[in-house]
Amino acid sequence: xxxxxxxxxxxxxxxxxxxxxxxxxxxxxxxxxxxxxxxxxxxxxxxxxxxxxxxxxxxxxxxxxxxxxxxxxxxxxxxxxxxxxxxxxxxxxxxxxxxxxxxxxxxxxxxxxxxxxxxxxxxxxxxxxxxxxxxxxxxxxxxxxxxxxxxxxxxxxxxxxxxxxxxxxxxxxxxxxxxxxxxxxxxxxxxxxxxxxxxxxxxxxxxxxxxxxxxxxxxxxxxxxxxxxxxxxxxxxxxxxxxxxxxxxxxxxxxxxxxxxxxxxxxxxxxxxxxxxxxxxxxxxxxxxxxxxxxxxxxxxxxxxxxxxxxxxxxxxxxxxxxxxxxxxxxxxxxxxxxxxxxxxxxxxxxxxxxxxxxxxxxxxxxxxxxxxxxxxxxxxxxxxxxxxxxxxxxxxxxxxxxxxxxxxxxxxxxxxxxxxxxxxxxxxxxxxx
Amino acid sequence: xxxxxxxxxxxxxxxxxxxxxxxxxxxxxxxxxxxxxxxxxxxxxxxxxxxxxxxxxxxxxxxxxxxxxxxxxxxxxxxxxxxxxxxxxxxxxxxxxxxxxxxxxxxxxxxxxxxxxxxxxxxxxxxxxxxxxxxxxxxxxxxxxxxxxxxxxxxxxxxxxxxxxxxxxxxxxxxxxxxxxxxxxxxxxxxxxxxxxxxxxxxxxxxxxxxxxxxxxxxxxxxxxxxxxxxxxxxxxxxxxxxxxxxxxxxxxxxxxxxxxxxxxxxxxxxxxxxxxxxxxxxxxxxxxxxxxxxxxxxxxxxxxxxxxxxxxxxxxxxxxxxxxxxxxxxxxxxxxxxxxxxxxxxxxxxxxxxxxxxxxxxxxxxxxxxxxxxxxxxxxxxxxxxxxxxxxxxxxxxxxxxxxxxxxxxxxxxxxxxxxxxxxxxxxxxxxx
Numbered sequence: 131x132x133x134x135x136x137x138x139x140x141x142x143x144x145x146x147x148x149x150x151x152x153x154x155x156x157x158x159x160x161x162x163x164x165x166x167x168x169x170x171x172x173x174x175x176x177x178x179x180x181x182x183x184x185x186x187x188x189x190x191x192x193x194x195x196x197x198x199x200x201x202x203x204x205x206x207x208x209x210x211x212x213x214x215x216x217x218x219x220x221x222x223x224x225x226x227x228x229x230x231x232x233x234x235x236x237x238x239x240x241x242x243x244x245x246x247x248x249x250x251x252x253x254x255x256x257x258x259x260x261x262x263x264x265x266x267x268x269x270x271x272x273x274x275x276x277x278x279x280x281x282x283x284x285x286x287x288x289x290x291x292x293x294x295x296x297x298x299x300x301x302x303x304x305x306x307x308x309x310x311x312x313x314x315x316x317x318x319x320x321x322x323x324x325x326x327x328x329x330x331x332x333x334x335x336x337x338x339x340x341x342x343x344x345x346x347x348x349x350x351x352x353x354x355x356x357x358x359x360x361x362x363x364x365x366x367x368x369x370x371x372x373x374x375x376x377x378x379x380x381x382x383x384x385x386x387x388x389x390x391x392x393x394x395x396x397x398x399x400x401x402x403x404x405x406x407x408x409x410x411x412x413x414x415x416x417x418x419x420x421x422x423x424x425x426x427x428x429x430x431x432x433x434x435x436x437x438x439x440x441x442x443x444x445x446x447x448x449x450x451x452x453x454x455x456x457x458x459x460x461x462x463x464x465x466x467x468x469x470x471x472x473x474x475x476x477x478x479x480x481x482x483x484x485x486x487x488x489x490x491x492x493x494x495x496x497x498x499x500x501x502x503x504x505x506x507x508x509x510x511x512x513x514x515x516x517x518x519x520x521x522x523x524x525x526x527x528x529x530x531x532x533x534x535x536x537x538x539x540x541x542x543x544x545x546x547x548x549x550x551x552x553x554x555x556x557x558x559x560x561x562x563x564x
Numbered sequence: 565x566x567x568x569x570x571x572x573x574x575x576x577x578x579x580x581x582x583x584x585x586x587x588x589x590x591x592x593x594x595x596x597x598x599x600x601x602x603x604x605x606x607x608x609x610x611x612x613x614x615x616x617x618x619x620x621x622x623x624x625x626x627x628x629x630x631x632x633x634x635x636x637x638x639x640x641x642x643x644x645x646x647x648x649x650x651x652x653x654x655x656x657x658x659x660x661x662x663x664x665x666x667x668x669x670x671x672x673x674x675x676x677x678x679x680x681x682x683x684x685x686x687x688x689x690x691x692x693x694x695x696x697x698x699x700x701x702x703x704x705x706x707x708x709x710x711x712x713x714x715x716x717x718x719x720x721x722x723x724x725x726x727x728x729x730x731x732x733x734x735x736x737x738x739x740x741x742x743x744x745x746x747x748x749x750x751x752x753x754x755x756x757x758x759x760x761x762x763x764x765x766x767x768x769x770x771x772x773x774x775x776x777x778x779x780x781x782x783x784x785x786x787x788x789x790x791x792x793x794x795x796x797x798x799x800x801x802x803x804x805x806x807x808x809x810x811x812x813x814x815x816x817x818x819x820x821x822x823x824x825x826x827x828x829x830x831x832x833x834x835x836x837x838x839x840x841x842x843x844x845x846x847x848x849x850x851x852x853x854x855x856x857x858x859x860x861x862x863x864x865x866x867x868x869x870x871x872x873x874x875x876x877x878x879x880x881x882x883x884x885x886x887x888x889x890x891x892x893x894x895x896x897x898x899x900x901x902x903x904x905x906x907x908x909x910x911x912x913x914x915x916x917x918x919x920x921x922x923x924x925x926x927x928x929x930x931x932x933x934x935x936x937x938x939x940x941x942x943x944x945x946x947x948x949x950x951x952x953x954x955x956x957x958x959x960x961x962x963x964x965x966x967x968x969x970x971x972x973x974x975x976x977x978x979x980x981x982x983x984x985x986x987x988x989x990x991x992x993x994x995x996x997x998x
Contacts, residue, residue: 157735160705160950163718164958170709203708203735209773210737212800217734217822221829222891224860231826271594274637275604284597300651301591301637303644339643342776343808366646368802374777388651392665392827392834395655400826400834426658457656516594524598 132198134235135176135215138184140192140228140398148225149178149195156219157203174200192398194232206243208370208413216401228398234405236412241446244373247416249382250449251442251509254416257358257382258294258331263540264468265511266294266532267335267419267454271519273299278313282320284525288518289324289332291529291554297335297513300363300386304340304348311351318356335359335384335417342371346378353380359417365389365406369413376414384417385410391421395428403433407440411451419513422455423467429455435474442505453510460517460562461531461555465539472507522557531558566632568669569610569649572618574626574662574832582659583612583629590653591637608634626832628666640677642804642847650835662832668839670846675880678807681850683816684883685876685943688850691792691816692728692765697974698902699945700728700966701769701853701888705953707733712747716754718959722952723758723766725963725988731769731947734797734820738774738782745785752790769793769818769851776805780812787814793851799823799840803847810848818851819844825855829862837867841874845885853947856889857901863889869908876939887944894951894996895965895989899973901946909941956991965992 141148153176161170180196204210216231223229247253255261270276270284285296304310317334324332338348338360345367349360362372364385376383387403394403407418418441421427422434429437434455441453455467514532521528534555538548549556575582587610595604614630638644650665657663681687689695704710704718719730738744751768758766772782772794779801783794796806798819810817821837828837841852852875855861856868863871868889875887889901948966955962968989972982983990 158709159707160954161709162706163710163714164954164956170706174709202739202741204737205739207737207775209775209797209800209802210735213734213773213797213822216826217797217800218820219735221825222855222860222862272596272604273593275592275595275608276597280597300647301644301653303638303641305636305639307636339647341641341643341808342802342804343811363643363647363651366643366651368643368776368805370776371802371805373775377777386652388647389827391655392650393823396830396833399830421656426656428656520594520598522598 131201131237131239133201133211133215133237133240134179135197135199135231136194136233136235137197137220138192138194138230138232138398139226140190141225142227143225145183145193146181148223149181149193149197152195152220152223152226152229153177153197155223156214156217157199159219174203176200192228201237201240206240208373208409212409230397230399231401231405233402234408236446238446241412241448244412244448245376245414246411246445246448247383247414247451248376248379249416251452251505253449254382254452258333260294260331262508263536264508265452265454266292266529267511267513268293268296268518268529269299269513269515270296271299271515273515274301274305276308278308278316281308281313282316284519285317285334286320286324287525288529289321290328291518291526292533293518293529294330295333295335295359297361297384298337300337300339300361300388303337304344310336310338310348311355314352314355314357321358322356333358335361337361337363337386339363339367342367345371345375349375349379349381357381359384361386363388364410364413364415369409372410372413372415379414382416383414384419385415386419387421391428402436404436404440407437408445411441411445411448415451416449417452417454417511419454419456422457422459423463423470424457427457434470438471438474438510442509450505450509454513455510456513458516459512459514461535461558462563463517464512464532464535465545467510467512468507468539471510475505475507517558517562521554522561523554527554527557530554565635565671565673567635567645567649567671567674568613569631569633569665570628570667570669571631571654572626572628572664572666572832573660574624575659576661577659579617579627580612580615582657583615583627583631586629586654586657586660586663587611587631589657590648590651591633593653608637610634626662635671635674640674642807642843646843664831664833665835665839667836668842670880672880675846675882678846678882679810679848680845680879680882681817681848681885682810682813683850685886685939687883688816688886692767694728694765696942697970698942699886699888700726700963701945701947702727702730702952702963703733703947703949704730705733705949707949708735708739710742712742712750715742715747716750718953719751719768720754720758721959722963723755724762725952725960726967727952727963728764729767729769729793731795731818732771734771734773734795734822737771738778744770744772744782745789748786748789748791755792756790767792769795771795771797771820773797773801776801779805779809783809783813783815791815793818795820797822798844798847798849803843806844806847806849813848816850817848818853819849820853821855825862836870838870838874841871842879845875845879845882849885850883851886851888851945853888853890856891856893857897857904858891861891868904872905872908872944876943884939888947889944890947892950893946893948895969895992896997897951898946898966898969899979901944902941902973905941905944909939951992951996955988956995957988961988961991964988
């Protein structure tokens with residue numbers, strides 16, 4: 131059984147030879163003992179499946195190599211898998227000048243050894259009882275500095291206005307100025323109050339990013355207080371720790387993308403974000419917060435599409451995760467992002483996208499568990515900060531403006547007409563439109 | 565109390581403004597609530613301490629900014645620290661085109677909240693009873709594919725020849741073709757046998773890289789079998805998991821550099837290896853295997869020096885870790901690497917370097933726990949693979965050739981003379997010299 135690795139590289143000398151050395155460096159660097167008639171290469175050696183030349187970019191020629199790496203070398207273990215695909219072998223191979231791991235393809239038998247997301251998109255939708263629109267998350271702002279009570283009050287206002295799932299900022303975890311248990315206690319009560327008052331299911335996403343031996347306890351504190359999702363800054367905590375937490379977790383796991391840019395942003399070097407996301411799915415994340423649209427997020431159209439595909443594409447028994455492309459969102463970016471999602475979805479539902487998941491798509495339909503056809507253009511989340519919490523009339527109005535923006539789409543109301551009917555939406559356009 | 569972050573960046577527009585935004589993005593992005601008279605910036609905002617222009621490189625101007633980031637924002641927790649310094653704030657700041665975290669400086673009060681290495685250089689030396697020379701590690705080769713018994717026999721031969729600490733390859737952990745407990749049982753017995761036969765202390769470094777919830781068990785299995793050091797592919801496992809293991813570990817922790825290149829190699833983007841090493845020291849590693857000399861290792865002279873400094877430089881209560889610059893070593897690279905180390909050591913002992921640590925240097929001397937002056941040019945390790953295990957007369961002879969190379973240095977014997985006296989050394993020169 132082989133893992134398929136896809137690298138793009140630049141080299142000096144013959145690319146075939148460079149690719150062969152790459153295979154050796156990451157597997158059987160020395161394949162026999164002195165004086166013994168043996169050869170470990172057939173069983174343990176990584177092998178080239180395909181090698182293609184890519185169009186030269188600014189005079190620099192690069193190559194894409196597809197390698198079959200025997201899984202017996204590392205097993206169904208994330209740290210050992212990472213070592214195999216992005217360890218010394220990959221980045222210290224003679225004559226290879228730049229190299230990027232651009233994709234991984236896992237055999238289904240291998241995937242079957244991982245749990246993956248517990249809830250997935252369908253599970254998140256069931257928890258929230260939302261089947262016909264995107265999920266509206268939100269980062270409570272001011273992101274740091276508030277007392278637990280002041281923080282929770284802002285989250286509460288955002289629930290009342292229509293957010294589904296406000297959350298802690300990636301920088302707000304268990305800190306001395308806002309102890310986690312205290313914050314969760316207040317948030318848990320307000321979450322139930324907000325549910326009672328709005329008649330809607332509500333979620334809070336608690337940032338439990340902490341040392342590995344504290345994760346389970348923080349998860350338990352959150353759950354005990356009625357909090358129904360937890361976030362981890364995935365690559366800062368380590369994916370293996372998340373996989374371990376997943377075994378006993380009772381609520382959806384949400385990943386934040388901190389640190390990923392450090393190894394994925396450079397076009398011709400490192401590890402692609404797509405690979406990072408696939409590994410996050412293996413580890414068990416149900417929701418992926420990703421760099422989304424806008425100049426600040428430095429993510430190309432092509433990358434965003436690939437990243438979303440990595441969240442929802444076929445992956446054996448591994449459920450699809452909800453993609454949440456984030457970055458400076460406000461009510462006016464709702465139609466923009468939705469349009470983009472329609473362009474990404476290969477589904478015949480594109481442009482309609484409003485049928486309940488049970489009818490039209492989602493997981494469990496194909497032998498793959500999730501076909502990309504099963505993903506609908508509404509199967510995404512948004513995660514505004516300022517767009518809700520710095521709305522001129524406050525977070526309740528800010529949250530309302532998002533729901534109003536969606537209503538315009540769902541009911542095919544021209545935006546100018548909706549703005550006339552909805553002062554919160556109008557105020558958002560006035561403040562945030564550039 | 566502030567953490568000092570040092571970034572190098574390129575930007576469009578005014579660098580002062582870009583640096584100010586960088587501070588905001590990583591801390592108080594929104595510093596007050598609507599309609600409330602408050603400002604979280606004095607207590608929580610990251611602040612510019614210094615901003616300097618660097619000499620333009622190929623027409624591109626870059627800047628170095630020193631930022632004081634309030635520790636109250638993240639605390640003495642590695643995942644939260646990583647989020648603060650290399651999270652969304654650092655890599656998604658407006659107008660900053662490229663950015664690299666090049667260094668971190670920790671206040672002593674902060675460092676006091678971390679255990680750091682349990683043994684450090686002095687502890688490793690005490691365990692091995694070696695005070696007057698570098699430590700000779702080695703990667704048993706063939707690195708993958710061997711049965712536990714065949715693998716252990718090679719390690720045993722290398723001990724007999726003079727290696728101090730052969731080790732598992734980074735790709736050889738607990739795998740189905742060589743179950744960890746079986747391998748450790750045989751290695752533990754042979755280690756003691758080798759000690760009895762050579763009259764020297766011997767170490768084996770067992771690769772326990774695995775899912776986080778297996779680390780303690782694998783550590784315990786190793787220790788139970790008489791194995792006296794464990795290795796982790798640090799960034800694949802996650803540093804926080806290592807810090808947790810450190811609390812109960814009973815033997816030195818050795819780090820391997822897998823994945824680090826992915827975020828550190830590019831000159832103007834990511835996180836420097838120096839920062840990675842400082843964080844590894846915080847997590848508790850006693851020994852750092854690093855990319856060393858030679859074309860394949862793609863590490864500049866300047867980087868190697870900085871990385872070694874990060875292993876041994878002053879860091880409050882945190883002990884110095886043994887640097888092990890690796891890469892295609894054989895007996896002939898012993899004098900080359902030693903000479904380089906002499907160049908790095910600011911100590912008056914340079915060029916002598918043979919006094920026992922208790923007399924001349926090491927930790928515990930200065931209020932810093934480890935002054936760079938305390939580090940001697942012999943305080944390093946080497947980690948040959950082929951140079952020992954592919955020696956034409958086998959691993960015992962290969963190991964011998966390293967000790968012979970060191971003997972020439974210590975006793976000031978001209979290398980040609982030593983080669984005449986030592987056939988193993990002569991054979992190594994004949995085979996490996998390019």
